[in-house]
Amino acid sequence: MSEDLEFAFALVLSGASIGLMYSLIALGFVLVYKATDAINFAQGEFVMLAGMIVVSVLGFAGVPLVVAIIVVLAAMIGFGFGLERVVLRPLLGRPVVAVIMATIGIAAMLRGLGPITLGIETRALPLPIGDEPIVIGPASLPPIQVLGAVVAVVFFVAFSWFFKKSRMGVAMRAVADNQQVAQAMGINVERYFAIAWAMAGIVSAMGGIVWGSMLGVDVQLALVGLKVFPVVILGGLDSIGGALVGGLIIGVVESLAAGYLDPYVGGGTKDFAPYVLMILVLMVRPYGIFGRRQIERV
């Protein structure tokens, strides 16, 4: 392989692994949107919250990582249930904007709450996976990126199975399709809303662990949430597969932009390239690559 190709391969590989980690967070967003039609602007803050819970628990001397992971999973599930019950259920049937504003408010609160309780310094979230880069062909990846990608793939397989094969998953899709009819079929719609938020909590907990470990835990961790929007717009707001593919594309585009364009403009293309792509997609396919179209029979 020539040097140019090797460089491109390394960029694509690294972009894909980061992209899968974006997908993981986007998955939380998609789960909520699919089931409840709510647009969650606090997804990044969920991830930040999870990261903060992990470092706080690890802060007690002698607490093993496994315990911290169990605690954060439980805490985020509880957070999801609680949020649905306290904030979102009273807003049922209100205009979409009300829900959007509520999630923006929650995002602001969480961003403020972090520094108040934990201080402003960045905390490390060490995972026992070493620093030795993992060599794949001509390129190599930091182990945390490989771990993040693996976690993402595992979650995607699990959720795809859940929605396709389990009765609960099918019921959840029925709720997403038509709430009134779902209710009349004996499905407790509100319970499924709560489950969707709890699932977003689980995904955010895993996101918090891998992203927190990679970037360090502080308020800035919430910014990974910004990448959720190009990913889900590209893939389709309500498509799990779309979140996966959208994440991969955004990760690779970002990485290629950073590798090939940054040297000419002095950096920063990584942050805006995904949004350029997002706007282009909105013009051509407003419902995303896998987003669900209105079915029209003629």
Added chain:
Amino acid sequence: MLAINNIEVVYDRVILVLKGVSIDVGEGAITTLLGANGAGKTTTLKAISGVLRGERGEVTKGTIQLADRRIDGMRAHEVTKLGLVQVFEGRRVFEHLTTEENLIAGGHVQKAGSAVKQGIELVYSYFPKLKERRHQLSGYLSGGEQQMLAIGRALMSKPKVVLLDEPSLGLAPMLVEEIFAIVGRLVKQEKLSVLLVEQNAAMALAVADHGYVMENGRIVLEGPADKLRNNSDIKEFYLGLNEGGARKSYHDTKHYKRRKRWLS
């Protein structure tokens, strides 16, 4: 089986839609509810099934009893668990789910997975067309197939009472007959009690045992279906027949009466 006793329904706390409606649905029989657009038929069904709440409607007076239990004020999914299910007007299948997934969702109240499987087989035995289309997205089924799916999906909860809202809407006459024939068989073989809302009065009165006529949120006429069929008002306004039973020609109706002029 199902007794609706003098209910009033208010939308948005101010708009009185049903003004004291009483209906009795006999066990193992088809009871039909006729009426023009806006008479309150669908509202009656929604009040019974409990989905009214989500539309800011409320049963403010009267009672609804299923067997011996009061179900007014219960939430829709609880009512379905007790064995009463509504088939909505305009099919309303879960468009983005396949035919079979629609049935699985319909069987949500079943605890055992094996009961769901049995239910699916039962539905396919009544509606063989659905089996051919089992893996297709239901949004792309034909209108008749969607109506069959809507009825089949309702059967999945093993109901005792089914509320059928305009199953003939937008379907070819042949399909309507096919669907009504299947409904008739279901009532006999599965011991269902059906409350059927229809605009197609001729069809409804042909299959029903008992009928009610609704106007402006009130029941204005009630009786056994064969008596209603021979009622002169029903004939004229719902069946389009004249006194002799012949099809009414609209050429003969006067559009206005010549006004008597006293002056000039």
